[in-house]
Amino acid sequence: MMNALPEYRRTHTCGELKGVDRGRxxxxxxxxxxRRDLGGLIFxxxxxxxxxxxxxxxxxxNETLFKLAEDLKQExxxxxxGIVSLRPEGMxxxxxxxxxxxxxxxxxxxLNDACVLPFNxxxxxxxxxxxxxxxxxxxxxxxxxxxxxxxxxKTARAVREYFDANNFLEIETPTLMSSxxxxxxxxxxPSRVHxxxxxxxxxxxxxxxxxxxxxxxxxxxxxxxxxxxxxxRADRQPEFTQIDVEMSFIERDDIINMIEGMLKYTFDxxxxxxxxxxxxxxxxxxxxxxxxxxxxDLRYPMIITDVSDxxxxxxxxxxxxxxxxxxxxxxxxxxxxxxxxRKEGDEIITKGKEFGLAGVVTLAxxxxxxKSPLTKFLSPERLNSLRELMKAGDDDLVLFAAGEQSAIxxxxxxxxxxxxxxxxxxxxxxxxxLWVIDFPLFSFNEEEKRIxxxxxxxxxxxxxxxxxxxTEPLKVRSNAYDIVLNGVELGSGSIRIHDRTMQxxxxxxxxxxxxxxxxKFGFLLKAFEYGAPPHGGIALGFDRLTAIxxxxxxxxxxxxxxxxxxALCPMTGAPVTPAPEQLKILKLKLDVPEEK
RNA sequence: GAGGGCGUAGCGUAGCGGUUCAACGCGCCGGCCUGUCACGCCGGAGAUCGCGGGUUCAAAUCCCGUCGUCCUCGCCA
Numbered sequence: 001m002m003n004a005l006p007e008y009r010r011t012h013t014c015g016e017l018k019g020v021d022r023g024r025x026x027x028x029x030x031x032x033x034x035r036r037d038l039g040g041l042i043f044x045x046x047x048x049x050x051x052x053x054x055x056x057x058x059x060x061x062n063e064t065l066f067k068l069a070e071d072l073k074q075e076x077x078x079x080x081x082g083i084v085s086l087r088p089e090g091m092x093x094x095x096x097x098x099x100x101x102x103x104x105x106x107x108x109x110x111l112n113d114a115c116v117l118p119f120n121x122x123x124x125x126x127x128x129x130x131x132x133x134x135x136x137x138x139x140x141x142x143x144x145x146x147x148x149x150x151x152x153x154k155t156a157r158a159v160r161e162y163f164d165a166n167n168f169l170e171i172e173t174p175t176l177m178s179s180x181x182x183x184x185x186x187x188x189x190p191s192r193v194h195x196x197x198x199x200x201x202x203x204x205x206x207x208x209x210x211x212x213x214x215x216x217x218x219x220x221x222x223x224x225x226x227x228x229x230x231x232x233r234a235d236r237q238p239e240f241t242q243i244d245v246e247m248s249f250i251e252r253d254d255i256i257n258m259i260e261g262m263l264k265y266t267f268d269x270x271x272x273x274x275x276x277x278x279x280x281x282x283x284x285x286x287x288x289x290x291x292x293x294x295x296x297d298l299r300y301p302m303i304i305t306d307v308s309d310x311x312x313x314x315x316x317x318x319x320x321x322x323x324x325x326x327x328x329x330x331x332x333x334x335x336x337x338x339x340x341x342r343k344e345g346d347e348i349i350t351k352g353k354e355f356g357l358a359g360v361v362t363l364a365x366x367x368x369x370x371k372s373p374l375t376k377f378l379s380p381e382r383l384n385s386l387r388e389l390m391k392a393g394d395d396d397l398v399l400f401a402a403g404e405q406s407a408i409x410x411x412x413x414x415x416x417x418x419x420x421x422x423x424x425x426x427x428x429x430x431x432x433x434l435w436v437i438d439f440p441l442f443s444f445n446e447e448e449k450r451i452x453x454x455x456x457x458x459x460x461x462x463x464x465x466x467x468x469x470x471t472e473p474l475k476v477r478s479n480a481y482d483i484v485l486n487g488v489e490l491g492s493g494s495i496r497i498h499d500r501t502m503q504x505x506x507x508x509x510x511x512x513x514x515x516x517x518x519x520k521f522g523f524l525l526k527a528f529e530y531g532a533p534p535h536g537g538i539a540l541g542f543d544r545l546t547a548i549x550x551x552x553x554x555x556x557x558x559x560x561x562x563x564x565x566x567a568l569c570p571m572t573g574a575p576v577t578p579a580p581e582q583l584k585i586l587k588l589k590l591d592v593p594e595e596k
Numbered sequence: 597g598a599g600g601g602c603g604u605a606g607c608g609u610a611g612c613g614g615u616u617c618a619a620c621g622c623g624c625c626g627g628c629c630u631g632u633c634a635c636g637c638c639g640g641a642g643a644u645c646g647c648g649g650g651u652u653c654a655a656a657u658c659c660c661g662u663c664g665u666c667c668u669c670g671c672c673a
Contacts, residue, residue, distance in 0.1 A: 034633075034634085034635095036631095036632050036633060036635055037629085037632095037635090038629060038630060038631070038632060038635070038636085039628065039629035039630070040629070040630035040631095041629095041630045041631060041632075042632095043631080043632050043633065043635085045633070052633095054632085054633070056631085056632095058630085059630085060630090074623085087631085088631070090631090091631060091632080091633090093632095093633060095633090096633075099633085116606070116623075116624060117606080117607085117623075118606060118607075119606075119607045119608090119623090120606090120607050120608075120622060120623060122622080122634065123634095124608090124622085124634065125607070125608045125609090125621095125622075126608065126609095127607075127608080128603095128607085128608090128665080128666095129665085129666075130664090130665065130666090131607080183672075183673040184671085184672050184673075185671090185672085203672090203673085204673090206673085228672065230671060230672045231597095231670085231671060231672075233667085233668080233672090234666090234667070234668095236672070452673080453673065454673080455673065456673045457673075459673095492673095564665075564666090565665070565666060565667085566664090566665080
């Protein structure tokens with residue numbers, strides 16, 4: 001029966017044979033991970049994406065076969081036929097899933113050879129990322145990458161299962177669309193049929209998903225490809241994937257509950273991790289006040305505390321003058337850092353200055369003994385109540401800053417994140433989710449001296465703040481929500497405006513005439529004239545999510561073929577200069593300055 | 597657009613107080629080895645130290661410029 005199969009048809013993968021399979025005649029196919037030639041014996045680890053299996057070549061059994069095995073080199077593609085047998089006593093490799101057994105080779109076919117590799121395939125070295133990207137097909141064969149691709153697949157599958165079970169439709173929206181010159185820069189695609197005209201690649205399916213709601217598709221989701229021609233970061237790629245969701249006839253908590261359910265299901269299915277729901281919620285004001293940032297990393301419990309009332313009239317001049325001029329004094333406690341050196345203290349002060357603090361006042365506790373410039377100014381009783389307020393333990397370090405409230409909060413927030421890294425502070429959880437709600441609807445663009453939408457122009461204001469729209473628009477809070485995971489903005493959404501009058505009002509505050517607004521978003525506004533249901537939604541960064549799930553800092557690690565930091569593809573060389581014939585067909589001319 | 601890190605054999609790194617400093621590990625090639633599993637042992641090939649200029653008797657090392665790459669800020673509704 002085995003001979004009826006072409007030599008590359010396998011009976012098993014390289015990750016599944018166990019002791020119970022002993023005696024079976026099997027055929028494996030894969031890549032040579034390693035050949036260990038002991039002279040009289042040869043062991044070959046054969047690898048596929050499922051795992052590794054050891055193959056044993058014994059010259060006493062078959063000398064020709066043994067000679068053939070001597071030629072095997074790394075990454076040759078081979079198929080091996082043989083008998084599954086238990087390894088001899090004491091030779092079991094417990095660190096290997098297939099470590100109980102080995103294949104006694106009876107037949108070996110070299111299906112393809114391989115050149116000497118451009119890098120080492122083992123996991124024991126850091127590799128230059130551009131080199132990995134240039135040979136991504138080799139990189140993908142390495143186990144960490146194979147595992148991440150599997151996790152990404154499982155996550156996508158779980159997301160689809162969940163939404164399907166909840167009556168959502170997965171609908172694809174166009175990736176060739178009209179450009180809306182707002183926000184991030186578009187990638188443009190010239191049209192041959194319409195010379196001089198371009199399509200834009202979507203930055204997100206935002207407008208289309210709202211149109212789907214008008215179209216009655218009341219529960220929509222999509223794993224949507226999005227494109228932004230902006231500068232890159234470790235968590236930003238020019239093309240990326242988001243879990244895009246929109247629902248009709250719902251309010252904010254419906255979306256929040258649905259997404260919590262989705263994440264809970266997905267973490268369980270893809271990672272085997274049980275998440276606790278509901279996730280904590282915090283208003284934007286609370287987040288800024290307690291953490292100095294709109295995406296707090298709740299894996300670390302430290303919060304910013306206002307101590308103005310506890311330090312007033314202390315005689316400590318910086319504090320007194322700041323408080324007299326309407327500023328605040330705020331602090332943060334660093335657990336276990338009470339015994340830091342002078343040098344480390346200076347490092348913190350330098351960092352504080354970098355973040356915009358005029359100075360940082362330290363209060364260090366060493367076995368309960370306070371050490372601080374403040375000890376001269378505060379009585380032991382006041383110092384003690386300050387310590388209680390700051391929840392400082394016997395070996396903790398408290399840092400104070402004085403100045404304008406929001407400025408020092410933001411700076412202390414940055415300092416908090418720096419300290420977490422610098423002192424490797426212990427995490428209280430692996431995955432800390434958080435909803436941040438009640439964002440400001442508008443923000444003031446200092447450069448252009450105009451009011452703009454904080455989220456986007458279709459975000460609805462909170463009903464209770466609508467009366468402020470004409471008088472104090474910057475105080476209006478929005479029905480928008482962000483989901484934060486480990487200090488990373490994972491997703492952002494809102495309840496949309498479906499009321500024309502309100503929409504016009506928003507445009508007016510933003511300084512857009514109805515003509516201008518119609519020019520930009522005409523097709524959406526038109527659609528809203530034909531019966532738009534109340535609706536809202538959210539979009540989550542799928543790459544960011546899977547990166548965090550797999551413990552990676554960079555989303556490139558969870559994308560099969562990513563671009564590098566310069567938005568280049570080291571493998572294909574994209575982007576490339578178009579050929580003159582292509583430009584001719586498109587009736588385009590390049591106007592690029594000559595290279596120096 | 598700005599700041600910072602890095603650039604030494606195919607890969608990962610050391611050397612960076614100026615004069616045996618071009619080294620180590622992996623990989624590669626040759627030889628030996630019957631229970632290895634990051635196999636072991638012996639030997640070998642392989643690098644104008646990113647590129648250009650400068651300082652010096654002497655530069656991988658110091659200085660200037662430039663290119664590449666990574667990280668961050670700006671930017672990213």
